[in-house]
Amino acid sequence: MSFPDVDGLRPTGDRIRETLFNWLAPEIQDARCLDLFAGSGALGIEALSRGAATSVLVELDTKAAAQLKTNLEILKGDKGRIINADVMELLRKGNTEEPYHIVFIDPPFQLKLWQAVIGALEEGNWLAENATIYIESGTEDEFAPPINWQLHRDKHAGAVSYRLFYREPA
Numbered sequence: 001m002s003f004p005d006v007d008g009l010r011p012t013g014d015r016i017r018e019t020l021f022n023w024l025a026p027e028i029q030d031a032r033c034l035d036l037f038a039g040s041g042a043l044g045i046e047a048l049s050r051g052a053a054t055s056v057l058v059e060l061d062t063k064a065a066a067q068l069k070t071n072l073e074i075l076k077g078d079k080g081r082i083i084n085a086d087v088m089e090l091l092r093k094g095n096t097e098e099p100y101h102i103v104f105i106d107p108p109f110q111l112k113l114w115q116a117v118i119g120a121l122e123e124g125n126w127l128a129e130n131a132t133i134y135i136e137s138g139t140e141d142e143f144a145p146p147i148n149w150q151l152h153r154d155k156h157a158g159a160v161s162y163r164l165f166y167r168e169p170a
Contacts, residue, residue, distance in 0.1 A: 016157055021050055023153050023164050027132050028052055031101035036087045041068045043104040048077050058083045091120035099128040106136040114143035122146055131167040
């Protein structure tokens with residue numbers, strides 16, 4: 001797969017991605033996935049390759065979104081869908097489709113959007129009752145997950161923290 005040269009595009013590293021998908025192995029089959037701040041599409045596309053039923057990749061940058069579409073076509077990822085939109089605007093509109101089982105949250109670190117995204121996901125019918133949520137952040141970045149999100153896994157690689165949460169029914 002190729003990726004455009006887009007300012008701030010920071011694909012999840014291979015080691016982190018391998019660990020993440022090992023964590024997700026029990027949940028990924030037939031899951032509905034939402035890849036917010038998709039960038040290179042590494043997470044959403046990998047989810048499809050591991051058996052997800054669908055993967056919606058949300059990316060604001062027009063060049064990156066076009067490349068994601070091309071990459072899905074090359075990989076025959078017909079269960080993937082690209083939404084070229086601002087993540088926060090999309091989330092605030094609310095979800096009218098079936099909620100998502102797995103959500104990837106990996107915004108550009110400098111935007112500090114974790115808390116806003118978490119709130120919008122909870123308020124907008126985006127999360128299935130027992131959703132799994134992956135959050136990638138800088139090691140110094142802070143956010144407070146809702147009380148019904150239980151931390152399942154937590155690791156660090158260099159300046160990156162990555163966590164997996166299980167959402168329990170409220």
